[in-house]
Amino acid sequence: MSILVYTENWDGKFKKLSFELVSYASEIAKKMNTSAIALSIGKVEESELQKLGNYGAEKIISVSDEKNKVLDNQAFSKIIAEVANKENSEIIVFAHNNSGKALAPRVSVKLHAGLVSGVIALPSDFDTFTVSKKAFTGKAIANVVIKSPKKVLTLSQNSFGLIETENNSIIENFEPELSDTDFTTELKEVNKITGKVILTDAEIVISGGRGMKSSENWAPIEELAELLGAATACSRPVSDENWRPHSEHVGQTGKIIAPNLYFALGISGAIQHLGGVSSSKYIVAINTDHEAPIFESADYGIVGDVHKLIPELISEIKELKETEN
């Protein structure tokens, strides 16, 4: 028996969320008296693979075929299921991100395993195998029982944290049985914005709403984001008006994020918006309307004009940074 965790890489590197996943899988393994095995697909250096051991992976299986550079749902899910069978994995853990959402359902069908996506904690009961997850876009928490012998979970980002352990890991290379017909999607083009903090990775997110008044007013938000190493985001009306790209829209129908700190600037905080950001550790709200619902969900609030307050915020943070240095 084992717990298998699929750790995606980004140009050969892992991220904090990869380590969070391994930490989570290792904790489950501990409770079930078994071991956690990490699976990496694509070219990753051994020194990078080793890092997964710091979070409790006892074995790291690497499928480093060049063919697996781009996510192909059919090929990848086939590899993962093959490894899960080989390792007799009872539980397979994915991240609740783009690739996890793409692969976990396919793998669950291959293994005839019940899937719970977006789990937010360790199973509350291992006998019935009950896990909790957010439902109704953050408006409720659901407890779900998985009845099948094998189980697939996707873990919500930043819901568990990191647990470092002694590294006793071994790395094993594996060559899955794949033929060209297993690859069914072909990459034509990649468009990547470089040099910007990625929204779903960001520890701090600076988000603007309709109160920003127009796309021309985004410079202070960008400046604040750069100062704090933060990502920029926006509310739905802003992306609907094309002031900002759709990829920046956070909320129920956009991206669901869980940073440490979320700045809601000129965002009134409609229930649909809150659904996307309520898992943030701290929320700061600035709004001219003292009755804006965002203040109900915020930790710190200022009633005032964003256009005046963001520049002040920038200079105060600059001052803080100078005194720190």
Add this chain to the structure above:
Amino acid sequence: MKILICISNVPDTTTKIKFTGDSTEFDVAGVQWIINPWDELALTRALELKEKTNGKIEKISVVSVGLKTAEPTLRKALAIGADEAFRIDCEAKDSNSVAAQIAEVAKDYDIIMCGIEASDYNGSAVGGMLSEFLNIPSVSSVSNLDIENNDILISREIDGGAEILTTKIPFVAIVQKGIAIEPRIPSMRGIMMARKKPLNVVSPIEVENLTEFVSFELPPSKAACKMIDAENVKELVDLLHNEAKVI
């Protein structure tokens, strides 16, 4: 080419979420049901493609797993412009069984579109499972889908950008924000035409549920917001630095 859109019937996004039966069941009393927002955008995109490709798409169908209460939602999809609807006559309880049910209808289609998740149970699962049951390609996080000549062009969102991919029909596209700008509002003509379009009720197949929602809780309520005077931005920065320790 034939397109199938998988539709979930979900509570309106502004619904106040409550539970009954000792917190074991979602309280549907007074709930306004809508088409799951992403599914509605998928349908919008399918209609755009049908208009744009001039006869290449012969049919757009919609399917939903649910009891009779799901019919208004399907009827609305027909009024918006779908040609045919299927309702698989059982309760949608578990992603795996929903996908297995839909697979029975979906096998006759070339492009199958599913929303990235349903806004009630946030499963993000049915599309992927369906593609596996059908053993066909799937592409997730799809923010654009186009048909040019005979090529399928898909834009898939990745962290910090997008990939342009191509695949062969039949396939499942799991779509998200960006696939279409805004859902359509049914016109009087559409509503009238929907009267005559088929809404087929399909008997469910035998399939087991692998998961079960056993209970619900409301998230813990947040402590009151600490209000800071607009003249004192410095205090906010101090609090973030010293109290929250996030900057």
Add this chain to the structure above:
Amino acid sequence: MNFNFTEEQEMIRQAARDYAERELIKDVLERDEKAEYPTQHIKNLSELGFLGMLVDPKYDGGGMDTVSYVLAMEEICKIDSSVGVIISVNNSLVCYGIENYGTEEQKEKYLKPLARGEKIGAFLLSEPEAGSDATHQRTTAEDKGDHYLLNGTKNWITNANSGSIYIVVAQTHPEKKHKGINVFIVEKDSPGISLGQHEDKMGMRSSDTHSVMFTDVKVPKENRIGEDGFGFKFAMKTLEGGRIGIASQALGIASGAFERSVNYAKERKAFGTELANHQAIAFKISDMAVKIEAARNFCLKAAWLKDQGKPFGVASAMAKQYAADIAMEVTTDAVQIHGGYGYVKEYHVERLMREAKLTQIYEGTSEIQKIVISRSILKG
């Protein structure tokens, strides 16, 4: 008795609500401020079929029933009753009149583009010295053999500028009094028609209202609706249906103000607790709800009678009078609940209050409705 709406009626209500909440809300304040006509909205709503929703599909209409119409009007007028009145005049006065009393040729030529919303209609009855009093028409239509010659002035005409097809009521045989009145379909670009200036109204400022002057305007004989002398009856019959439109509009204004008040009362705190927890406010909310529910039932009953082919003139008069009067009361209370915020434009309720006032005045004042109702009771 069956109080259930059909799936289709619900769908129409939702479609109207979606359009109002998604689109009309965006610029309703600005259009009110600038008294700007909602050109793009009317185009969009035409494409959705609202401008001719009651017309038979064979004349390019939506073929919907009057109950659906009430639901749609309520939803649209919760947000924007300027748009509501444009739809109401086109549907329940102009299209209704031509569809029910016009010839096939008239329907082909005029009803179809009106039902598609490509052309907008206006109903020209009121005169400077006779509001909605159809018996004392000073505008004349002189019979010239193959045509009529129109002379006179019409006042308070909704869609006068935006519309291009006029329904004009005029006197042909003054000696026969109201039995000498005729009604005509007149194209606005006919020589001899000129518009007075845009009326600077208190409310419904986004709909265009003008006076219209006729100087020797030639109208072909085939543009007369009905037999010679049918005009008065035509006006009375058409206004019966029009009243359902305005009643639903008043209902929408009231329920729009009500919804905003409820939200406000639940959010806003005073004396340490939400407004809603003060009985003075809670009872106001209760009174508003009761009035609105009664008005809604009046509107739906009148619509149902019309859909059943039963007489609905008195029911629509009751609906119009009651809904308009309670719209005024409810919006006044809504402003009161909002306090200072209610008196500024951003919160919408002052605008709804200004709009409510007009529903007590046009298409028959509340007093006129009382005449209609009382006569129906006392005449026998």
